[in-house]
Amino acid sequence: MPAAATSFLAGVGDAALFAFKAMRLVWTPPFEVGETVRQVYELGFRSAPLIAISGVAVGVVLSMHTRASLERFGAESMIPAGLAIALVRETGPLTAGLLLSGRIGAGIGAELGAMRVTEQIDALEASAVDAFRYLVVTRVIACVIALPILTTVMNFAGMFGGFLAEMTATGMPFHLYMKRAFSLVEVTDYVPATVKTMVFGFIIATTASYLGFNTESGTEGVGRASTKAVVLSSILIIVTNVLLVRMIFFIFPETAGG
Amino acid sequence: MMGSAAARDRDSNSADVASSRASSPALRMDHVTKMFGTRKVLDDVTFDVPAGGGFVIMGKSGTGKSVTLRHMIGLLRPDSGRVFVGDDEISALSGSPLADVRKKMGFLFQSAALFDSISVGENVAFPMRRHTRLRDGEIRERAKQKLAAVGLEQDFDKMPGALSGGMRKRAGLARALSLDPQILLVDEPSAGLDPITSEEIDGLLVDMKKEGGATLVVVTHNMQSARRLGDQLLMLDEGRIIARGTAEQLDHDSNDLVRAFMTSQHAG
Numbered sequence: 001m002p003a004a005a006t007s008f009l010a011g012v013g014d015a016a017l018f019a020f021k022a023m024r025l026v027w028t029p030p031f032e033v034g035e036t037v038r039q040v041y042e043l044g045f046r047s048a049p050l051i052a053i054s055g056v057a058v059g060v061v062l063s064m065h066t067r068a069s070l071e072r073f074g075a076e077s078m079i080p081a082g083l084a085i086a087l088v089r090e091t092g093p094l095t096a097g098l099l100l101s102g103r104i105g106a107g108i109g110a111e112l113g114a115m116r117v118t119e120q121i122d123a124l125e126a127s128a129v130d131a132f133r134y135l136v137v138t139r140v141i142a143c144v145i146a147l148p149i150l151t152t153v154m155n156f157a158g159m160f161g162g163f164l165a166e167m168t169a170t171g172m173p174f175h176l177y178m179k180r181a182f183s184l185v186e187v188t189d190y191v192p193a194t195v196k197t198m199v200f201g202f203i204i205a206t207t208a209s210y211l212g213f214n215t216e217s218g219t220e221g222v223g224r225a226s227t228k229a230v231v232l233s234s235i236l237i238i239v240t241n242v243l244l245v246r247m248i249f250f251i252f253p254e255t256a257g258g
Numbered sequence: 259m260m261g262s263a264a265a266r267d268r269d270s271n272s273a274d275v276a277s278s279r280a281s282s283p284a285l286r287m288d289h290v291t292k293m294f295g296t297r298k299v300l301d302d303v304t305f306d307v308p309a310g311g312g313f314v315i316m317g318k319s320g321t322g323k324s325v326t327l328r329h330m331i332g333l334l335r336p337d338s339g340r341v342f343v344g345d346d347e348i349s350a351l352s353g354s355p356l357a358d359v360r361k362k363m364g365f366l367f368q369s370a371a372l373f374d375s376i377s378v379g380e381n382v383a384f385p386m387r388r389h390t391r392l393r394d395g396e397i398r399e400r401a402k403q404k405l406a407a408v409g410l411e412q413d414f415d416k417m418p419g420a421l422s423g424g425m426r427k428r429a430g431l432a433r434a435l436s437l438d439p440q441i442l443l444v445d446e447p448s449a450g451l452d453p454i455t456s457e458e459i460d461g462l463l464v465d466m467k468k469e470g471g472a473t474l475v476v477v478t479h480n481m482q483s484a485r486r487l488g489d490q491l492l493m494l495d496e497g498r499i500i501a502r503g504t505a506e507q508l509d510h511d512s513n514d515l516v517r518a519f520m521t522s523q524h525a526g
Contacts, residue, residue, distance in 0.1 A: 114374075126331050127433075128360035130353075157451045218266035 004226075018213070019206040025137045030130040034116035037140045042102050042148025043139065046151055054099055055092070056156040059161020062086060066162075067169060076170070080181035083162040084234070088185055088191050089255070090154040094241055099144075100150065101233040108139055112212025113222035116153050135210040143201035151197045174226030185254075188255050192248040199244060207233040282344060284309040284441055284473040285330050288487045290339035292325055292497075299325050299485075301497040302339070312467055312474040314488030316481070316519065321494045323477040324368070327443050329477065331365055332356055343441065365441035368446040370430030372418035378415035378429045381403065385436040404432040408462055424455035431462060441473045442466065442486055447487075448480040481522050493519065 066079050067088075112135060115121050124131040163177045208229035215221045249256035283306035292300040299322045307313045315323050328334040329341050332348045341349040346359050372381050383401040386392055392400070406413050408428040418426060427447065434442060444463065448456040460483050467474045467487075476487045484491055487503050493501040493508070493516055501508055501516040509520050 110425055118374070119367045119369055119371035120373055122328075122333050122364070123367060123373070125333055126360060126363070126365035126367075127388065128357040132355070 007257040014214075015207075015210050018066060018210045019202075021132065022136055022140045022206050022209070023202075025088035025133055029131070032134055032138050035134060036141050039138045039142035040145055043107070043142045044150060047100060047103055047150055050099060051096055051150045051154045052157045056161035056164070058095055058154075059083065059087070059158035059163075060165045061161075062091065062158065063162035063165035067165070071159055077180065078164060080159075080162065080177050081184040082187050084159055084181040085159040085189060086135045087162075088189050090257045092149050092158055093193050093197045093200070093246055094237075096151040096154040097197055097204075097237045097241070098234055100147065100200070101204050101237055102230050104143060105204050105233045108205065108208035108227045109212045110226040112136075112209055113215035114219075116213060116224060117218050118214040124130060125219050132213075136213065138207075139209055140202060140205040143205035145201075147197040147201035147204075148194045151182075151194050175207065184197070185188025185252075188252045192252055192255070195240070196244045198249065199240060203236045203240060207236060218246065266340070266350060276408065282309070283307055283342075284344065285380060287326065287329065288340040288342065290329060290332065290336040290341060292322070292329070293310065293337050299335070299497050300329075303494075303497070304339075305492060305499060305502065307473060307475055308473055308490070309473050311489040312463075312487045312492045314478065314481055314484045315475065315477045315494060316484050316491060317494035318519075319479060321395040322497045323479070323494055324445050326430065326494070327445055327448055327475065327477050330443055331360060331440075338381070345412075349505060361385075361437060364426070364434030364442045366430050366434045366444040366447065368437045368449050370426040372421075372426055372433070374418045377414065378380075378416050378421065380408065381418065382428060382432045382436055401432075401436070404435055405429070407435075408432045416471055424452075424458070425449050427451065427455075427459055428462065431459070439472060440485075443476065444476045445472065446478055446480075447476060448483045453482075456480070456483060458485075463487055481520060489508060 062083050063079060066082050067076065070076055070078055070082065071114060112121070115135070121131045121135070124134060159178070159181055162181070163172070164174045166177055167174075211225040211229045211232070215225045217224075266499055285307040287303050287305055290300050291298065291305045303322075303326065315324050315326055325334060327348065329336060330343070332341075333353065335349055337372050339349075340347050343363065346355075348356065348359050351359060351478055373380070373384065376384070379398070379401050382404050383397045386397045386400060390397070402411060405414055408431055408434065410425060410428055413421065413425065418429065421429060431444075434444075435461065442463075446457045452457065459502070462485060463474060466472065474487065476483070478484050478487075488505060491497060491501075491503065491505055491508055493505070495515060500513055501511050503511075505520070508516055511520070
């Protein structure tokens with residue numbers, strides 16, 4: 001086997017072990033509660049403006065496209081419900097996942113990478129602190145908690161954006177828009193799609209932490225870790241999403257239609 | 259004085275074993291070998307560090323000095339051989355037993371390695387917050403005392419990025435001393451500092467050694483610093499011990515490299 005392929009497979013194996021270790025330590029004490037709360041704030045709460053603004057913009061654009069399509073069939077009244085289902089089932093979770101892989105993935109990759117090259121991770125270990133538990137596990141938990149919440153924020157922001165577009169086009173009042181929007185959305189549309197973003201959170205946190213934790217080659221390495229964290233976690237989210245949607249259709253056949 | 263490095267190494271190893279039987283050393287490296295890729299960085303290194311006093315590991319850049327220090331606190335594990343801290347084999351420990359041994363040690367990194375997301379004071383308070391049950395007020399008070407001891411009492415609330423290189427080193431020393439360690443490991447205390455600041459840091463380390471009775475292990479290639487801090491000196495070359503003794507003994511060593519090193523006035 002060529003050396004590059006061996007090295008690639010070794011890297012994949014190493015990353016998988018890293019992810020399994022993170023998954024295992026999430027459930028075992030000591031729990032770094034204070035640091036986890038801080039990370040929920042840093043990674044989650046501080047991402048809310050990005051998600052809310054993007055959600056409104058996505059909602060406006062989706063609404064305009066939906067109107068252009070449904071107008072041809074005289075089904076304009078279905079625009080709020082169509083938009084809501086599209087947002088809740090796929091557009092919201094995937095867009096939030098990709099946006100957060102950019103913001104959070106780059107942040108974690110750069111922060112841990114910088115801590116590695118400036119010996120701060122070694123300093124944590126030398127201070128008798130389990131650096132993996134303190135830096136990685138806390139970020140994994142924070143991302144798994146934050147992603148579904150931020151996805152919900154994105155869904156509502158998107159619906160609000162859709163309302164703005166509809167109000168501008170037809171003068172539709174807010175309460176009527178929301179009534180129509182939620183008329184066809186079921187719990188099985190919202191829950192599985194939102195829960196799947198917990199997997200996205202895990203992917204973002206473990207990928208970025210792995211790359212940051214194993215940074216080499218000084219500041220150049222930090223930049224590389226940050227870029228790779230975004231690229232890899234985005235690709236993994238898109239690919240995993242296909243599998244998760246397939247799984248959701250299998251477990252909740254009613255969501256697959258037909 | 260020995261005739262050859264190998265003979266000296268053997269005799270030194272025998273002496274170490276004998277001394278370890280007489281009184282328990284603070285640290286012991288037992289036939290430690292470490293490879294990075296195909297490069298052997300430590301080659302069957304055996305020595306002990308007596309409890310109390312100053313022990314200096316010196317040698318040219320890339321001879322395995324910092325790698326030795328990192329083995330002593332378990333940041334690196336040997337490919338073969340064992341490392342002891344007191345009676346604990348740190349090279350075989352993990353999890354909370356490893357943490358318990360590390361709580362007895364302090365480590366001053368070459369770059370100081372201050373946590374740059376928290377203030378200087380919180381850096382010093384960090385080990386106390388993690389490993390003691392002291393109340394917040396008491397931790398802050400103790401952290402201020404540690405900072406005062408290194409002349410940084412006014413800088414408690416500053417962020418590490420606002421400090422000069424020498425101040426960062428002093429803050430790193432305050433953090434390393436936060437839990438009053440029995441063993442203090444110091445990696446290149448003079449690196450990147452001017453001679454006067456370097457002397458100040460050495461002065462703090464000498465004071466600590468005299469007052470606290472802790473064991474001080476210093477890695478340096480600065481001979482002035484080594485003479486100030488070391489009751490015993492050990493010299494590494496290409497991952498092997500080539501000399502060990504007091505500064506006076508090494509001044510008259512038969513090995514040209516050792517003598518050349520001892521007479522150098524490298525300021526770091």
